[in-house]
Amino acid sequence: AQTVTQSQPEMSVQEAETxxxxxxxxxxxxxxxxxxxxxxxxxxxxxxxxxxxxxxxxATENRFSVNFQKAAKSFSLKISxxxxxxxxxxxxxxxxxxxSQGNLIFGKGTKLSVKP
Amino acid sequence: EAQVTQNPRYLITVTGxxxxxxxxxxxxxxxxxxxxxxxxxxLRQIYYSMNVEVTDxxxxxxxxxxxxxxxxxxxxxxxxxxxxxxxLYFCASRRGASYNEQFFGPGTRLTVL
Numbered sequence: 625a626q627t628v629t630q631s632q633p634e635m636s637v638q639e640a641e642t643x644x645x646x647x648x649x650x651x652x653x654x655x656x657x658x659x660x661x662x663x664x665x666x667x668x669x670x671x672x673x674x675x676x677x678x679x680x681x682x683a684t685e686n687r688f689s690v691n692f693q694k695a696a697k698s699f700s701l702k703i704s705x706x707x708x709x710x711x712x713x714x715x716x717x718x719x720x721x722x723x724s725q726g727n728l729i730f731g732k733g734t735k736l737s738v739k740p
Numbered sequence: 741e742a743q744v745t746q747n748p749r750y751l752i753t754v755t756g757x758x759x760x761x762x763x764x765x766x767x768x769x770x771x772x773x774x775x776x777x778x779x780x781x782x783l784r785q786i787y788y789s790m791n792v793e794v795t796d797x798x799x800x801x802x803x804x805x806x807x808x809x810x811x812x813x814x815x816x817x818x819x820x821x822x823x824x825x826x827x828l829y830f831c832a833s834r835r836g837a838s839y840n841e842q843f844f845g846p847g848t849r850l851t852v853l
Contacts, residue, residue, distance in 0.1 A: 628782075657839055669783075669830060669844035676839060715782060721839070727773070727798060728832075728842060730782035 626651045628718050630731035637706045638739050644691075645701045645734045647716030654678075656720050658692070658699045659728065663713040672714070675699065703736075711738040742767045744845035746831050752851045753821055761816045761848050763831030769843075770836045772814040776800065777828040777847075786829075789814055790836075821852040 627650045637643035649658070660672040675683045675692050682690050687707075691700045703710055716731040744765045753759055765772065773788035775798075785798030789808040803825055805817040814833075818825060831845040 667828065667847045669832075671841050674839070674841070727785050727788065728783070730784070732780055732782040 626653075626718055626720060626729050628716055628729050628731040630714075630716055630734050632734045633732070634735045634737070636737045636739060637703070637710075639706055639708060641706055642702060642704045643706055643736065645703075645714050645716075645736065647699045647701070647731055649697050649699065649716075649718050651697065651718065651720065653720050656718060658690075659717040659719070660688070660690070660699075660701045661715045661717060661730075662710075663715065663733075664709075664711070669715075673701065706738050708738050708740060711736055742843070744831055744833055744843050746829075746845035746848050748848060749846060750849045752853065754853050755822055756820050759818050759821060759850075761818075761829060761831075761850070763814045763816065763845060764812050765814075765831075765833040765843070766812065767833065767835075767843065768811065769833035770811070772808070772831065772833045773798065773842075774804070774806065774814070774816045775830045775832065776825075777830060783830065786816070821850075823852050826850060826852045 629648045656677045658675045662670045662672045673683050673685045673688050687704045689702045713733045713735050715733045717728045747762045770791045774786040775783040777783045784800045786804050787806040789795045829848045832842045834840045834842040
């Protein structure tokens with residue numbers, strides 16, 4: 625069964641600095657999708673960025689980028705120029721497109737604090 | 741506005757009293773699902789539906805029921821709630837393809853006493 629591991633329960637970053645959140649996953653599949661979701665105190669789940677496993681190029685969305693290492697099964701999220709509004713819980717998620725569910729499998733989350 | 745709505749947002753109930761959490765989406769999405777979020781465990785899927793009248797169990801289905809009579813609605817039913825079902829519940833939907841973004845509802849905070 626696929627699993628997603630986020631080894632950092634909590635992280636802290638100074639405003640305007642860069643922080644990297646770690647995520648590793650376990651799968652025997654070669655084709656899959658990976659996602660990072662943000663959950664601010666409002667509890668709303670917000671998609672930050674996604675990556676298709678067959679694409680070698682790392683996805684970027686403004687200040688958010690990923691370091692996708694397929695062989696290492698690693699999918700870290702880099703937040704540049706951190707802002708106070710980035711403070712949230714961040715979840716890494718995996719989806720196997722051929723699975724009967726197309727289910728999102730989530731990690732346990734990393735709580736990010738941003739210091740002014 | 742494209743959205744997933746859930747009601748109620750907050751609910752406190754007692755053990756054994758049947759309840760339903762409604763979920764509705766206005767994006768004509770085929771796929772809908774329910775998750776529960778517990779501290780230290782992330783989100784886990786309860787049930788999902790690939791389309792009308794097609795539902796199946798997720799990873800933690802015990803104690804829950806669902807139905808999909810209309811494409812837009814996917815209610816979550818707790819026939820006899822127990823304290824271990826105290827949790828934060830999310831409904832989500834997406835268009836069929838797996839790469840597509842999954843849209844989440846605002847969450848329902850359920851407490852079972």
